Amino acid sequence: MFGFNRGQQLSFVLLLILVIGAPFVLYPIVVMQVMCYAIFAMGTNLLMGSVGLLSLGQAAYFGLGGYVAGYLVQSVGLTPELGIVAGGVAGAALGGAFGWLAIRRQAIYFAMITLALAQIVYFGAVQVTGFTGGENGIQGIPRGALFGFLPLASDRAMYALVAVIFLAGVIFIHRVVHSPFGQVIKAIRDSEPRAMSLGYKVESYKWIIFVLAAALAGVAGGTKAMVMGIQTLSDVGGSTSGLVVLMVLLGGIGTIFGPILGALIVIAMQYYLAPFGAWVVVIQGAIFMACVLVFRRGIIGEVAYRLRTQL
């Protein structure tokens, strides 16, 4: 099914059951938020896992997607699905431009240039108040009606939409990674000079992955703006970029399901540990350190390694 291996099939079925069952156990808004961040993290993982590029500025595309979707739905009156698509397109367009600049640089320079570009976007978001609402953000974004006639006001309807986008995202990413294109990407990660000598245009491949990751971030940001009804500066800020890297690292770099679990844990932590104030930050930092020091495969990566399979 969809080219999944056995373990992945089982995991996907398990994921499906969880997605259907979760709103009965957890607060649906939290689960929707988890799914949005999971899409975001899966996209980021394309960069980190497939080509080994650490971007420190993914929030730029996530935040832009949210602003574009929120603005178009609220002020222009677009339907929600078009808003989300527009968010994805905006993310991809920005990713196209920034990626073109960033992929020419390696490792630390790549990380720093993505950070710099994202900072520019952040300060842009603070300044262009007519579009972003500045410090106030965009508030009261209506969920509207899907395709113009299916109202999304109820959390149940919205949940169904988010779940469909999310599951489609999982399958899409899996297809990308396991396509001939994905094989080339892996070859580039393993040895860039070798891939180059085989005649592959390494930079174009990296650029496409960068744009894909940015597009997914844009879709995720747009969807989140629809779910929450607000879009704020924090979504485009550096801490969000850090958060998504944490999700990927914790779940398992280069796995299909890792970023999803990472998103679940990190978002749940923020919700349920919120009363403990700054301890959330301390715990997040400690997880970062633990992941690097003793746990580099991440949770899903570790499980997959023990089971000698890919998840």
Next chain:
Amino acid sequence: MVMILGKPAPLLFGQLLLGIINGSFYAMLSMGLAIIFGLLKIINFAHGAMFMVGAFVTWGLFTYLGVGFWAALICAPVIVGAFGLLLERAFIRPIYKLDILYGLLLTFGMAQVLQGLATNYFGSSGVSYDAPPALSGVLNLGFMYLPVYRGFVVIAAIIICAVTWFAVEKTKLGALLRAATENPSLVQSFGVNVPRLIALTFGGGVALAALAGVLAAPLYSVNPAMGSDLIDTVFAVVVIGGMGSIGGAILTGFGLGIIEGFTDVFYPPGSAVVVFVVMAVVLLGRPAGLFGKVA
């Protein structure tokens, strides 16, 4: 009122001074980062947190032990530097052999832990610390008024930068450091304890950050976010200057501070972002930074 480039002179000089002061901190912090990166190949995202810890230690020395500013200039870097040695031994030593990006992630987490702990303990608004009486007051320079402490910070920063640059580039210890960067196993075979050299370098870099923290304590409110507010800019400085180039870090630090100050006069909203624009432009033209060697 005297006008320069269409702006009132006092405003221009005031912003220039502010730029030079910010530049002093950029230079001091990015120098420590450059030293650590040069020898350890660790991108120390916790450097801003060390700066913050240095400021809090300064405040704590005074509040709990009655140790004043002048003594803190020595004590705080020693204490925080020792703390850095512990961190190096416990967390950083195990990851030298890994990809460079793991160091970045590890120290990023370390910074979060330190900042979170400080927020829990002191609250996010922080504490205040007064400048020593000898340095309070204002000097009339004729064309502008200069708060004495600010002038002191600039001079202190220039001295600290010059001494550090001299120590690394012109002394035997510095030569050893640079040699160990080039070829650790060769230096080891000459009987030099390279792991200890590396640990001391990390401790030294951290102590430099703490020293900047001491100087910052009377200038800014001592608060948990003071390091993270600076760290992105400081990274931009290191990258623009050329990773690992100490002279580059110093010159770029002061230069960017001044550029930032001027931007604030002519286009205030741009001052927060000009550093990153400069960085993007420089990296596109010179991948290894202005003073960096091409890898």
